[in-house]
Amino acid sequence: MSTPAPLRVFEWKLAVYRQVWKANLLTSLLQPILYLLAMGLGVGALVNKNGGSARLLGGVPYIAFVAPGLLATTAMMVGAIESLWPVHDAMKWGRQYEAMSATPLEPSDIVAAHVLWLMFRTGTAAAAVAAAMAFFPDVRSWGLIAAIPAAMLSGVALGMPLSAWAVSREREMSFPIIQRFIIVPLFLFGGAFFPLSQLPIGIRIIGYVSPLWHGVEMCRSWVSGTHMTALAALGHVAYLAVFVVVGAVIMRRLAKERLFA
Amino acid sequence: MTAGDEASANAGAPVAPLIHASGLRKQFGDFVAVDGIDFDVQPGEAFGFLGPNGAGKSSTMRMIGCTSPTSGGTLQLFGLDPAKDGPAIRRRLGVVPQMDSLDNELTVEENLVIYGRYFDLSRAEARRRAKDLLDFVQLTDRATSRVEPLSGGMKRRVTIARSLINQPDLLLLDEPTTGLDPQARHILWDRLYRLKQQGVTLVLTTHYMDEAEQLCDRLVVMDAGKIVAQGSPRQLIDEHATREVLELRFRAGSNAENEQYAAGVGDRHEVLPDRILVYAHNGDEALAKAIANGAQPESALVRRSTLEDVFLRLTGRTLVE
Ligand SMILES: Nc1ncnc2c1ncn2[C@@H]1O[C@H](COP(=O)(O)OP(=O)(O)OP(=O)(O)O)[C@@H](O)[C@H]1O
Ligand SMILES: [Mg+2]
Numbered sequence: 001m002s003t004p005a006p007l008r009v010f011e012w013k014l015a016v017y018r019q020v021w022k023a024n025l026l027t028s029l030l031q032p033i034l035y036l037l038a039m040g041l042g043v044g045a046l047v048n049k050n051g052g053s054a055r056l057l058g059g060v061p062y063i064a065f066v067a068p069g070l071l072a073t074t075a076m077m078v079g080a081i082e083s084l085w086p087v088h089d090a091m092k093w094g095r096q097y098e099a100m101s102a103t104p105l106e107p108s109d110i111v112a113a114h115v116l117w118l119m120f121r122t123g124t125a126a127a128a129v130a131a132a133m134a135f136f137p138d139v140r141s142w143g144l145i146a147a148i149p150a151a152m153l154s155g156v157a158l159g160m161p162l163s164a165w166a167v168s169r170e171r172e173m174s175f176p177i178i179q180r181f182i183i184v185p186l187f188l189f190g191g192a193f194f195p196l197s198q199l200p201i202g203i204r205i206i207g208y209v210s211p212l213w214h215g216v217e218m219c220r221s222w223v224s225g226t227h228m229t230a231l232a233a234l235g236h237v238a239y240l241a242v243f244v245v246v247g248a249v250i251m252r253r254l255a256k257e258r259l260f261a
Numbered sequence: 262m263t264a265g266d267e268a269s270a271n272a273g274a275p276v277a278p279l280i281h282a283s284g285l286r287k288q289f290g291d292f293v294a295v296d297g298i299d300f301d302v303q304p305g306e307a308f309g310f311l312g313p314n315g316a317g318k319s320s321t322m323r324m325i326g327c328t329s330p331t332s333g334g335t336l337q338l339f340g341l342d343p344a345k346d347g348p349a350i351r352r353r354l355g356v357v358p359q360m361d362s363l364d365n366e367l368t369v370e371e372n373l374v375i376y377g378r379y380f381d382l383s384r385a386e387a388r389r390r391a392k393d394l395l396d397f398v399q400l401t402d403r404a405t406s407r408v409e410p411l412s413g414g415m416k417r418r419v420t421i422a423r424s425l426i427n428q429p430d431l432l433l434l435d436e437p438t439t440g441l442d443p444q445a446r447h448i449l450w451d452r453l454y455r456l457k458q459q460g461v462t463l464v465l466t467t468h469y470m471d472e473a474e475q476l477c478d479r480l481v482v483m484d485a486g487k488i489v490a491q492g493s494p495r496q497l498i499d500e501h502a503t504r505e506v507l508e509l510r511f512r513a514g515s516n517a518e519n520e521q522y523a524a525g526v527g528d529r530h531e532v533l534p535d536r537i538l539v540y541a542h543n544g545d546e547a548l549a550k551a552i553a554n555g556a557q558p559e560s561a562l563v564r565r566s567t568l569e570d571v572f573l574r575l576t577g578r579t580l581v582e
Contacts (some may be wrong), residue, residue: 008378015375016366095362101328102356103379103427104348260328261289 005105009113010120012096028128032070036136039066039193056195060138060224067139068223069192071151072215074129075122076190079155080162080183082121084175087114087166097167097259107256111248114163115156122155123148133223143222150222150236154215157240158186160247168254186210191217214239277340279304279431279462280325284334287320287486294320296486297334304430307453307463309473309480311568313578316483318466319359322435325464326356339430352380355429359436359466361416363423365409369400372408373423380427387426394422398452414445421452432456434465438472450475470568482568482575489575494568501574502566503528505544509537509551509558522556531573538573540566 017024040063047053047062057065090096097110129151130144162178189196189203190212196204207213214236221228278301287295295317302308310318323329324336327343327350336343338350363372370391377387395401398418403411408419417437424432437453438446453476457463467473473480474494481491490497507527511519516532523530526548527541541547544563551558573579 002381003378005379005381008381011378012364012375015371016364019366094364095358095360096364098358099362099364099376100379102326102351102354102358103376104352104381105379106348260330 005109006112006116009100009105009109010116013113013117014120025124025128028074028125029132032074032129032132033135035070036063036067036132036139039063039070040136040138056197058195058220058224058226063136063138064224065220066193067133067136068147068219069190069216071126071129071133071144071147071219071223072154072212073187073190073192075126075151075155075215076158076187076212077155077183078125079118079122079157079159080179082118083159083162084166084178085172087163088169088172088175091167091255091258092170097255101259107252107259110255111252114251115160115244115248118156118159118163119152122159123152126151126155139223141223141225143225146222147219150218151215153237153240153244154211157211157215157243157247158183160244160251162247164247164251164254167251168258186212211240211243276303278302279306279339280308280464281337282325282335285321285324285331285336286333287317287324287329288332293486295324295332298481298483298486298488300481300488300491302431302462302464304462305457305460307457307465307476307478309477310464310466310483311468311470311473311480311572312466312483313468313572313576315485317486318483319435321483322359322433322464322466326354326433327351352427353430355424355427355432357417357420357424357432357434357437359439361420363408363416363419365407368405368407369395369411369419370404372419373426376423377426382426390426390428391422394425397425397455398422399448412445414441414448417441417445417449418452421449425456429461431462431464434463436466436468439468446472470572473568480568482572484576490571497568497571498566500571502570503540504542504566505540505547506564506566506570507539507541507544507547507551508562508564509539509548509556510535510560511537511558519556519558522551522554526550526554533579538570540570 044062053062054060100110126148130148133139133144166175185206189199189206190210191207192212196207196213199207218228218233218236220226280302283299284297285295286293286297298321310321312318320329324331324343325338327347330344339353341350343350364375367375373391373394374384374387377390378384382390395404398421400415400418400422403415408416411419421437434453438449441449450472453463463476465476477494479491479493481488482497483489490501492500509523516537520532520537523537523539527539529540531538539547539551548561548563569579
């Protein structure tokens with residue numbers, strides 16, 4: 001009756017996380033509430049005054065447009081943050097991966113555990129946003145529950161390629177640059193804050209290729225109950241799954257090269 | 262703690278070696294770190310790799326630990342091939358790496374339990390063993406403190422306790438006591454000696470001759486990726502040194518002019534930057550002769566020869582620069 005190896009590695013991350021989870025949960029809840037007040041109600045009041053905006057936003061008030069986006073952006077940010085420094089640290093400074101490599105564990109177990117970890121962190125962060133959204137009548141819906149895994153998937157999809165990068169780096173110098181020039185643009189132009197149709201086509205592309213947009217589209221559809229064809233949903237999921245799988249395969253190869261040099 | 266199946270096998274007895282290496286090589290790009298070495302380690306033995314920085318000790322240990330593929334030659338552990346059976350072999354190894362890889366964020370006990378989980382122990386069993394092991398390394402009172410603030414010697418003991426959580430047949434220790442003060446070192450030696458008595462096979466690397474003398478039944482001296490000598494500590498001293506050594510210290514910078522007094526008073530002599538060593542069967546006799554020659558050393562010391570002297574003889578260099 002043995003526990004699968006990735007779960008046993010996951011326990012390690014959980015043991016470390018146990019020390020900070022309370023503070024972490026509080027921020028995870030407070031932040032979206034403040035954000036929904038400011039963006040949803042504050043900015044929303046301005047947006048909703050504009051006659052044409054309701055049509056552009058799909059016939060909903062601004063808060064109903066932006067809140068589902070928050071599910072996905074939160075998961076995306078958590079997925080990215082959990083993938084850069086912590087992965088590099090476990091490889092280089094903390095040497096936890098090296099310690100694991102001296103046991104029967106294999107690189108694939110380490111990578112699978114990391115996927116589980118990203119699912120856990122993005123999933124719980126998205127769940128906290130969903131809980132915060134339940135306070136706002138405009139966005140309260142059973143669809144929130146279905147939106148959590150969609151948000152989670154887009155967070156893991158961004159996280160895994162970044163993890164593959166981080167696990168192979170000798171230094172962290174590139175991480176702030178990645179944050180500023182990759183993560184922030186994806187965040188801003190991923191369709192969370194305004195419809196991509198507002199942008200010139202050149203910039204719109206950023207949105208379409210970004211894992212975020214695919215997550216946002218699903219969250220918005222599930223939460224507001226607007227229609228999405230099964231094929232479209234499948235397309236979004238498949239696109240994100242490719243990020244996860246390709247990221248995991250590359251991460252495994254790079255981790256193996258480094259740990260078993 | 263378990264042991265190899267046969268405790269302390271006699272050399273030549275028909276026992277399969279725990280580790281068999283022949284022509285073992287490790288190459289990083291064009292650089293040859295381990296250059297065709299041969300050795301066997303028998304169950305129950307304490308076997309040492311002794312050598313200066315960059316000799317290839319860690320590279321060899323990592324190949325034995327199945328975390329570094331060999332670049333050539335043969336390597337077998339428990340009769341298995343690391344390239345094919347890495348995880349199965351690692352299940353039976355305890356590894357103390359040169360640099361500690363404890364999780365500083367976790368407590369001492371958590372470090373052991375989590376590591377036990379990597380070997381698929383149940384949580385209860387891992388906790389039970391962690392308790393015993395912390396007792397064994399005398400850290401029971403630190404079980405619930407975080408690893409981060411512990412001293413170097415304590416961390417080393419935690420790492421050793423951690424390496425024993427899977428009750429390994431073979432314990433690999435890469436420089437177990439480097440950087441520790443003498444007291445911490447003696448505590449560790451004592452624990453390792455007990456493990457050996459319990460029948461655990463030990464393979465260790467060290468810079469220190471006294472450590473090799475204390476712990477190893479047999480050792481190889483490595484230099485620049487090659488084995489330059491092997492045997493028991495006593496054999497190596499007998500073959501490559503004399504029974505005693507006379508150390509003469511002269512006024513700083515005057516070794517060259519004083520060398521003449523040391524020449525011929527023993528079997529041979531060696532001029533080091535800070536002293537002149539005379540190798541002799543009887544150090545006191547050699548000292549008397551040197552003084553009769555007219556030597557006026559600031560201090561003179563007669564001591565037993567050590568593996569340090571062996572290394573100096575074999576490579577022309579002192580071991581710890
Ligand atoms: N991953 C690596 N890539 C390239 N060169 C390496 C690598 N690991 C070790 N080396 C080189 O191989 C040589 C032997 O290194 P090794 O660590 O085995 O020596 P050592 O005997 O353990 O030395 P020390 O006493 O300093 O620990 C050194 O010159 C080292 O720079
Ligand atoms: Mg070394």
